[in-house]
Amino acid sequence: MKMQREILFICGFSTLMVLLFILSISFGPVDIPLSRIWMILTAQERSGALVQILNQVRLPRSLAAMGVGMALAASGTVLQAVMQNPLAAPSLIGVNSGAALTAMLLLAYFPGRPDLLTPATFLGALFALGLIILITRYAPGGRSTLILAGIAVSALLGAGIDTLRLLHPEAMLGATGFMIGGIAGVTWSTLRFALPWILGGLLAALLVGPLLNVISLGDEVALSLGVPVTPVRTLLLALAAILAGSSVAIAGLLGFVGLIVPHGARLLLGSDHRWLIPGAMLLGGSFVLGCDLVARLIFAPYELPVGILLSFIGGPFFIYLLIHQASGKADAQGDES
């Protein structure tokens, strides 16, 4: 069967993610042996320190890592297909900054409404995407224009964030962690409001694979194949904004996941989005779970925020991509007559 390769990869990625999830709830300052985890999860052990650690610290944290990784990877994959640009990642083009700005606005002016956090980050992400689309429509140039527009938008939104932090220092207790990106302090109360959005977004992303295949052939080919490009692209961008926004609501400004993971998945699975989307999700979940585990253990008993580790990995990878993209031949052939 010709599909076997893709199915094998998906099974492999799923196994990897489940394994990393188990390791992630098991290892930490206090290790919880697998047998005890089983007993706690099946409610044979109901009290004690380990039960508290597992239920109140490890489980929300690992779920957050997995959900955020899956969502950011899916968001990046959707953005790259819709914008037809392999550098389109939510953290690079200012989408995460937009989400962070509205999150800060909510914390400053409507404190005590955690239920509104994800809708707010979604609107912020969508706002940043709108700005990016406007700029790239009027600015000439190739693929790197998107990155330049992203720098401009990030700077603008960053200035807004900094102003808010100055004006409302009291509301920004967790802001430093928020700016670096991390999931160390994630609690059920944060997760409860964001996870439904992530789940809905992931489900929708799994369904749009065939549409992304057509859209990624270019606007004119997609139109000619019967896709009403403008409304469809708007909906897909909104989907990417939901995924990126809900991740920011949980983990703050985690960078590079939406850039690295779709690339890795594409290398292994190719560009057929029916496979690429689930593949990128599973790899993204595994990647953030793995990074969080390493960040937790590498300088134990001290913890590195996972955002810092991601930047150490993502920065060099981004430089590699820039060089590779610049030297690689352009995809478009011919010129207009």
Place this chain on the structure above:
Amino acid sequence: MIGVTAGFLLQAINLTVGYGSREIIRDVSLDLKPGQFTVLIGPNGSGKTTLLKALARLLPLRDGVVTLAGRTLGSYSQRELARSLAVLPQIRQTPALKVSTLISQGRYPHHRYFSSFTADDQKAIAEAMATCKVCRFANREMNTLSGGERQRVFLAMLLAQDAELMILDEPTTFLDIAQQLEVLDLLRSLSLQGKTILAVIHDVSLALRYADRILLLDGGCLVDNLPPDELITSGLLEKVYGVNLHRHAADGMVFTNFSVRKDTDA
């Protein structure tokens, strides 16, 4: 199907198209008969691509009407239009897809979103692959193919779309001469099987040899719509391109060639 009974599959009346303040196409009227292979030629900048895009509803019209099978283009939904009109634009990415996956995208307007491919889909894909001779590398990745092979794959995708009218913008550009002839032979055999084809071909000699009719565009205006023989004897080609035209026969075929016109001082 009023338009077809009237003898035309596509009819354009008084088209004016432009970008911003510039008018690229001015007052062009044309018609395409079913089963005809029509080639659009004209000097660089004469508006060939713009005209094709307007006919395919990829650009808005400033003025005029396009009808397809008797209905105005504007009355079609995007999906409906895709079942009747297939377009191969000139600028396109080479997607990192498997050949068979790319060709199957041509079925997008035909099958329901969440259903898998039906027997009809499979049949259309298999036929398109056989016609375009791409079965041999059906499981290869697009970026491992040569330019000519890629072009045949895109043609197969277009063919799998199973539309009555196919519009192609420079399908032979960037191909070597053998590959150009291969593509043109394929287009002609498709028109003999009943497809209506409109293509921009840069090489005028090849266009004259393969087309049933030639649309000659100059400065955004349609100079004429003639069969190749009549166009050759009309003297219009010499005038529009500013060259001398030569005809010679060999192997039972008539070839045309061009040389610099010495007497043009302007």
